[in-house]
Amino acid sequence: MLRGAFKPTETNRPAAESAVPPPRELQLSQPSPAPGLGDDERFMAQALALAARGVNTTHPNPRVGCVVVHNGVVVGEGWHRFAGEAHAEIIALARAAKRAKGAIMYSTLEPCCHHGRTPPCVQAVRKAGIRRAVIAMQDPNPQVNGAGIAALERAGIAVTLGVGKPAAHALNRGFYQRMVHGKPWVTLKMAVSLDGKTALASGESQWITSAAARRDAHQLRAASSAILTGVGTVLRDDPKMTVRLGLASASASELDARQPLRVILDSHLSTPAHAKILHQPGNALIITAVKNDAEAALFGGGSNAVEVLACRAQRGQLDLQQVLAELAKREVNELLVEAGARLSGSMLEQQLVDQVIIYLAPDLLGDEARGMFNIAGLETLADRRRLTFREVRRVGRDLRLSLDVVPPQAPATAAVTA
Ligand code: AOF
Ligand code: ZN
Numbered sequence: 001m002l003r004g005a006f007k008p009t010e011t012n013r014p015a016a017e018s019a020v021p022p023p024r025e026l027q028l029s030q031p032s033p034a035p036g037l038g039d040d041e042r043f044m045a046q047a048l049a050l051a052a053r054g055v056n057t058t059h060p061n062p063r064v065g066c067v068v069v070h071n072g073v074v075v076g077e078g079w080h081r082f083a084g085e086a087h088a089e090i091i092a093l094a095r096a097a098k099r100a101k102g103a104i105m106y107s108t109l110e111p112c113c114h115h116g117r118t119p120p121c122v123q124a125v126r127k128a129g130i131r132r133a134v135i136a137m138q139d140p141n142p143q144v145n146g147a148g149i150a151a152l153e154r155a156g157i158a159v160t161l162g163v164g165k166p167a168a169h170a171l172n173r174g175f176y177q178r179m180v181h182g183k184p185w186v187t188l189k190m191a192v193s194l195d196g197k198t199a200l201a202s203g204e205s206q207w208i209t210s211a212a213a214r215r216d217a218h219q220l221r222a223a224s225s226a227i228l229t230g231v232g233t234v235l236r237d238d239p240k241m242t243v244r245l246g247l248a249s250a251s252a253s254e255l256d257a258r259q260p261l262r263v264i265l266d267s268h269l270s271t272p273a274h275a276k277i278l279h280q281p282g283n284a285l286i287i288t289a290v291k292n293d294a295e296a297a298l299f300g301g302g303s304n305a306v307e308v309l310a311c312r313a314q315r316g317q318l319d320l321q322q323v324l325a326e327l328a329k330r331e332v333n334e335l336l337v338e339a340g341a342r343l344s345g346s347m348l349e350q351q352l353v354d355q356v357i358i359y360l361a362p363d364l365l366g367d368e369a370r371g372m373f374n375i376a377g378l379e380t381l382a383d384r385r386r387l388t389f390r391e392v393r394r395v396g397r398d399l400r401l402s403l404d405v406v407p408p409q410a411p412a413t414a415a416v417t418a
Helices: 039-052 088-100 121-128 146-155 163-172 175-179 211-222 231-237 252-257 292-297 320-329 343-347
Strands: 065-070 073-079 104-107 131-134 159-163 186-195 226-230 261-265 283-288 304-308 334-337 355-361 387-395 398-405
Touching: 039 065, 039 073, 039 088, 039 104, 039 131, 039 163, 065 088, 065 226, 073 088, 088 104, 121 146, 163 175, 175 186, 175 334, 186 211, 186 343, 211 226, 211 355, 211 387, 211 398, 226 231, 226 343, 231 261, 231 343, 261 320, 261 343, 334 343, 355 387
Parallel strands: 104 131, 131 159, 186 334, 186 355, 226 261, 226 334, 261 283, 283 304
Antiparallel strands: 065 073, 065 104, 355 398, 387 398
16 A cells, blocks of 8 residues: 555654644543643553544554653653554654663554564563553454464563553554454545435535634544545546545655545446546545446556446445445455445444534525435434434534434433533
8 A cells, every 4th residue: 555655754853744633532521631630541541642643654554653751751752653664662762762671652552573574562662671561451353363462471570460541442443443353444424404415406515614624524534544535426526535624734755644544435437537526636446336347447547546446236236244344354444435325324324423523604505405314214213323422522514423323222321522
């Protein structure tokens, strides 16, 4: 993948991505730890804040932060920025240098013990003379999965596991879901009017929400490994599906390197070869039911990388579970769905969505306008699809609603923060 190959010359410098704050769901509720917390919680909160700086760049790797503390003083900090570059621990230990001897290391993820793109962190931790390691969560990567902790303990390093785990997990919910369940974390985003409409009957939809809400949505894109849409949206809106807003300080190569993979579900391979979505920085993937090499070749001619992949389909509908599995194979941790009512409705009906973000404009578009989700009619209220509000906040003149999808049979609870 393009982003894996991208290597800035200087590691861990103050990053352009700090211009794009992480989505609120990924921000710590306490960026500066409250007084009264124990040392472990306080230093782990610092490591978590460092980890969050990688929110837009570490893909396909997890977001990890590390703090080295000697006699109660922070002597080294680090966070993982790009796959292929040094891990958080390596940077923090290098900063601490000799002061790492006898120090405590706070890491938001279990240090790795395998050779990936970079050498194992546990060796460096041992060599540096760390005496205790505080770790927020185990690395779900099957190549690590507890073996890093076991290696530290074998080296006589005391390990405390679980401090700050919920926040560490939230930062890496996509990485976790891919490693453990073989599918990405799926966020479905939609911009709608107060009467739940996404476009006029004519298809006109630019713009339903304000510039502030659209900027916020670009932050969702920036943190995603891939964006999924349907060919209907491509034909109707000819979208670019790139991260553009809020990245003024990024260089052209950084902008290219951080573009999420653009995925188009197109059963009959009817995406026009000139569609804008195919001609942007970064990679595009068309998933179809009817791969025909001659037709697929039409998409390969330009300067951009466009892959065409055939997936199972039934009655013209692509198998969405297989689509997600294929995306996980391509190391997609977090997937953002920006699609029309049909694909969005199918994703929800098939319980493939983890989180829904709605930007709600205080306007009415009328009965003729298009609805949000094509979902089969229900006979009784007992069959309704349930979601719960996680967060509600105002963005410009619009509201941003963040909702969790409730699995069937689970009781819906109201937990709203305004
Ligand atoms: C750590 N610290 O900061 C991160 C870790 O290809 P590599 O060498 O970058 O290894 C990637 C794997 O390392 C990734 O899948 C995950 O298991 C772990 N990530 N580990 O000790 C870090 N980012
Ligand atoms: Zn490592």
